[in-house]
Amino acid sequence: MAQLFYGSFIYSKSLDELEYLHDAAILVDNSGKIVAVEKECGTKEKVVEKFVNQKLVPGDVKVHETVEGQFFFPGFIDTHLHASQYPNVGIFGKSTLLDWLNTYTFPLEASLADPVKARKVYGRVIRKTLSHGTTCAAYYATIDVASTNLLADLCLAAGQRALVGRVCMDQLSPAYYRDETPEAALASTRESIAYIQKIDPGMEIVRPVITPRFAPSCSAPLMKGLGKLAAEMPTLPIQTHISENKNEIALVRELFPPSSTGAKQDSYAGVYDACGLLTDRTILAHAVHLSEDEADLIASRKAKVSHCPCSNSAITSGAARVRWLLEKGVTCGLGTDMSGGYSPSVLEAARLAALVSRHVAMGGDERAKLSVEEVLYLATKGGAEVVGLEAKVGAFEAGMEWDAQLIGLGIVDSEGGVTGVSGGLEEDGNVDVFGWESWQDQVAKWVYNGDDRNTKKVWVRGRLVHERK
Numbered sequence: 311m312a313q314l315f316y317g318s319f320i321y322s323k324s325l326d327e328l329e330y331l332h333d334a335a336i337l338v339d340n341s342g343k344i345v346a347v348e349k350e351c352g353t354k355e356k357v358v359e360k361f362v363n364q365k366l367v368p369g370d371v372k373v374h375e376t377v378e379g380q381f382f383f384p385g386f387i388d389t390h391l392h393a394s395q396y397p398n399v400g401i402f403g404k405s406t407l408l409d410w411l412n413t414y415t416f417p418l419e420a421s422l423a424d425p426v427k428a429r430k431v432y433g434r435v436i437r438k439t440l441s442h443g444t445t446c447a448a449y450y451a452t453i454d455v456a457s458t459n460l461l462a463d464l465c466l467a468a469g470q471r472a473l474v475g476r477v478c479m480d481q482l483s484p485a486y487y488r489d490e491t492p493e494a495a496l497a498s499t500r501e502s503i504a505y506i507q508k509i510d511p512g513m514e515i516v517r518p519v520i521t522p523r524f525a526p527s528c529s530a531p532l533m534k535g536l537g538k539l540a541a542e543m544p545t546l547p548i549q550t551h552i553s554e555n556k557n558e559i560a561l562v563r564e565l566f567p568p569s570s571t572g573a574k575q576d577s578y579a580g581v582y583d584a585c586g587l588l589t590d591r592t593i594l595a596h597a598v599h600l601s602e603d604e605a606d607l608i609a610s611r612k613a614k615v616s617h618c619p620c621s622n623s624a625i626t627s628g629a630a631r632v633r634w635l636l637e638k639g640v641t642c643g644l645g646t647d648m649s650g651g652y653s654p655s656v657l658e659a660a661r662l663a664a665l666v667s668r669h670v671a672m673g674g675d676e677r678a679k680l681s682v683e684e685v686l687y688l689a690t691k692g693g694a695e696v697v698g699l700e701a702k703v704g705a706f707e708a709g710m711e712w713d714a715q716l717i718g719l720g721i722v723d724s725e726g727g728v729t730g731v732s733g734g735l736e737e738d739g740n741v742d743v744f745g746w747e748s749w750q751d752q753v754a755k756w757v758y759n760g761d762d763r764n765t766k767k768v769w770v771r772g773r774l775v776h777e778r779k
């Protein structure tokens with residue numbers, strides 16, 4: 311059935327500007343596509359009558375409207391997370407990347423070859439991220455083909471838009487969790503791609519993503535093979551990690567002298583470039599310690615960056631310079647990077663992006679600070695560009711698809727109670743609106759204090775995929 315959304319809508323117009331629409335209406339057809347956006351159109355009754363008269367969509371129309379303290383916002387896009395690591399969120403002690411991988415991560419990922427365990431973990435991570443407003447996620451699964459395919463099945467069934475990657479790694483990890491040869495890794499990757507393309511031939515909800523874990527765990531023949539595969543399949547994205555941690559960078563320098571790959575630039579980015587993996591479809595997670603030359607190379611290839619401030623802080627990798635990347639013309643989005651990051655929430659990633667940018671500013675670059683508008687852009691429109699879906703999601707425009715969340719803030723009454731839709735202080739969450747705040751201030755309060763209690767409903771392609779009861 312077609313749907314009419316009426317009331318307040320907020321979305322990013324540009325990096326530093328939000329569009330605020332009130333008494334507005336968005337009509338969504340039964341395929342989930344936005345057919346019309348009407349700004350300032352008076353009462354709901356007028357809009358309904360107008361759309362009914364215009365007969366823009368056939369059949370009945372279901373109407374949804376915002377009440378005080380509520381607004382529709384585009385769904386969040388998590389441009390980097392490991393579905394397989396979800397049970398480990400918060401468990402990282404004082405580790406840093408390379409010991410964290412060996413101590414916590416590889417044993418858990420390997421254990422998900424058990425389909426019963428994989429179903430439990432993947433089912434939960436999908437529900438949890440949807441409840442936080444993540445309508446699109448770029449997932450790493452594990453090296454296991456069957457459970458990677460199961461993750462794609464579960465995303466499709468739950469209606470979460472997803473990039474699903476079977477992880478490739480043929481060196482350096484323990485023998486119990488490693489592809490035996492580059493050829494075996496490539497064959498398993500093809501098998502998983504074929505499966506995901508079979509279950510969703512139009513790639514409307516799920517799509518495969520070519521996933522070399524990171525250079526240290528991939529041989530040059532494997533990376534070159536994946537580069538060839540990416541050239542052969544030009545609609546598929548690629549995802550990997552880059553320059554997260556200083557010991558990792560030293561390891562890459564040691565493992566991949568330019569002679570080993572034929573790299574023109576002696577750098578981490580140069581290794582990916584030489585293997586055909588640095589493309590306009592590539593999502594590079596972290597990018598904390600890039601050199602000027604590497605950032606320029608990434609910009610020239612139009613590769614994208616997933617900024618992961620939670621993970622970069624938790625496992626003490628460093629503070630990525632997002633302003634510097636943006637000024638070089640590199641498209642950036644946000645990643646929770648669970649379980650290097652401890653939170654499933656992109657809103658938390660946005661808040662931490664704002665805070666980490668202030669640490670960069672305190673290091674001497676005052677311009678580094680990111681505003682509320684900017685971190686919300688990264689969480690939505692920027693993220694959409696990172697995953698190659700900017701024509702479909704990230705904003706509310708005719709022709710795009712209805713991937714959205716209904717946000718509700720707590721409205722404080724005259725006695726200091728909260729009378730939000732769900733009625734009780736606990737349920738209405740941390741954000742208290744007193745009634746005198748501008749919409750800009752309400753959004754700032756949401757970014758700095760909001761959580762899943764404010765995410766009342768979530769839709770993907772017009773389908774209701776989460777409702778907070």
Ligand SMILES: O=c1[nH]c(=O)c2nc[nH]c2[nH]1
Nearest residue numbers: 392523524551621647650
């Ligand atoms: O944050 C990270 N998480 C991982 O799983 C990983 N693998 C390589 N590099 C990594 N970084």
Ligand SMILES: [Zn+2]
Nearest residue numbers: 392551595647
């Ligand atoms: Zn990661």
